[in-house]
Amino acid sequence: MARAGALMSAEIAEQPAVWRRQLEESTRQVDAVARRIAEYDPRMILFVGRGTSDHAGLYGKYLTEIVLQLPAGMVSPSTMTAYGARPALDRVLMIGVSQSGGSPDLVHSLEVARQQGALTLAITNQADSPLAQAAELELDVLAGPEQAVAATKSYTAQLLALYLIFDRLRGGSPDSAAALPDLADRLIAGDDGVRTLAQRYRFASRLVTTARGYSYPTAREAALKLMETSYLGAQAFSGADLLHGPLAMIDPQVPVLAIVADGAGGQAMQQVISRLAEVGADVMCVGNADAVAAADAGVALPAGVSQELSPLLEIIPFQQLALHLAVARGGDPDAPRGLKKVTETL
Template sequence: MPGLVQPPPTAGRAMAAEVAEQPHRWERLLDRSGARDSDLARAVSLVQAYRPRFVLLVARGTSDHAALYAKYLFEILCGLPCGLVSPSTMTTYDATPAANGVLMVGVSQSGGSPDLVRSLEVGRARGALTLAVTNRADSPLARAAECHVDVLAGPERAVAATKSYTAQLLALYLLVDRLRGGTGAAAARLPEAGARVLDQEAHIARLAQRYRFASRLVCTGRGYSYPTAREAALKLMETSYVAAQAFSGADLLHGPLAMIDPQVPVMAVVAEGRGGDAMLPVLDRLTASGADILTVGRASAADRADATVVLPDDVPEELSPLLEILPFQTLARHLAIARGADPDRPRGLDKVTETL
């Protein structure tokens, strides 16, 4: 099993560098987004003129978790009903659903997935306003859309997406905040807060040893933190080859709780705010089941946990996912190396997965 093989001395260096870059990349995106002629300003202007009645988001993999975060933003902050597209309806089944009054947002690191491009093409032809959020302004997805927001994450060399994911989160937040009349000012604290989280690397590296021989684990969260739980599970699966499942805190109690025992660690994201409040009864149920619990987020959840990573509490709840994922990215890297893997090059995976 992984852990019996010595990884190369360079294992995880690219991922480590890209995780560390994130506060700087956020600063860059914040600086550029404030310009009147920015692609974000143009996208906001087009969306406001279009006045959508509904939002559809289309994405795959890590970007799908960023899209899920955007779903919470659009519904909570803008009051717009929002859904996630199943691209196969338009690729495999050749469906062409009506899209009048729909804002269709394609989210992709590379912008190169044919199924996402086809989805935006169909949406645009059927009346939707199409917007691409990518890390490549010259990508097929960006060209297929009527407007594009560049997340400005820079080249990402590690297969596991890290900085492009949080840059997507920030770009989507800035978009939604501007649409509701905000200025993005609440995000100004993020780079410094992110640096404080990354300063906990030594603590997180020790936590990796705690889970070195785990074969299964569960990630959970509610509200804005649910996308974090899903992304955390994906990072752990693709880098460390551990069977990680993600559930919302509410869904975890509807059946999956039965599989929890002391041999199945639970990693719970417990933010400051309403989502974190809703997780406290879930933690109580997990404690009663004898689960080994790691909490990431608020300090007050530590008394319900066996291990904890405390995050800064001076950013709004809707921005907490940018901080919450950082410990999981770091944990995934250290856990992979402890288990004998190279997180920069997960076996069988490529940087761009082309799904038809």
């Protein structure tokens, strides 16, 4: 009988190899996608996804607004599926993000968008999926089969795919992410430290994740991983939103998991960290060495990573934490109760 979490553990460890494969094998496809987008010259970019893939889309939204200086938004699929909306989408790029590419509501959203004049792009881990067939453009993230219910390698592969497209659109170098896989190998090697850290939260019933900027999608994804594997209440807040009311629920019994990476988002978190200290919060930090040293516990990220690429590394300690916390609580993160790998929403 396989040990609990064996699949999730293996897929977390595969991420550097997945990224190397993307960097080596997807250049032509990324170039072709970026060239078509540039020809189309969108005035706005919309993202549509569910769960983990929605968080990847949120990362894409930050890239759109910061790197390309274009407005961006997150699509609510039900407006087109349940309500039958048909918005005018000329000169809009809609990007559907999905590990399986099989969710009917995402497929329908891209079909409607294409009918309404949008350029459509599917980013999936299944090149022959219905989502890929519905879109004009498709990019395979090359993550390989993902068997654990909790998505890990497909999530970071989606982030890297989005980064590579947007970096090409601004004229960036294909080598801009070349160092990333080696840095991830170093981070993954600290798994024993995260296993020990998981004991700190073994009996927690709820917790909060928080970050700002490019790291906010990490906070959202970390909360989801902890909820679906460890069955505890995890709420994700932008650091700014946390200070606008939810801070009142924070006390020493509600752990706060914060991402404080290098860059503008990490700098914006300094006020949040100060306020958390004032209310006596137990803070675990994933981020730069100074922020981790000032927290109650944490994991330091490799130095010198751009704020655009940092989210690919930030999520790894949280994936490991979700894995080890679930096992410590007697569960199996490979098969969370009541969940399936592909959720077919309408």
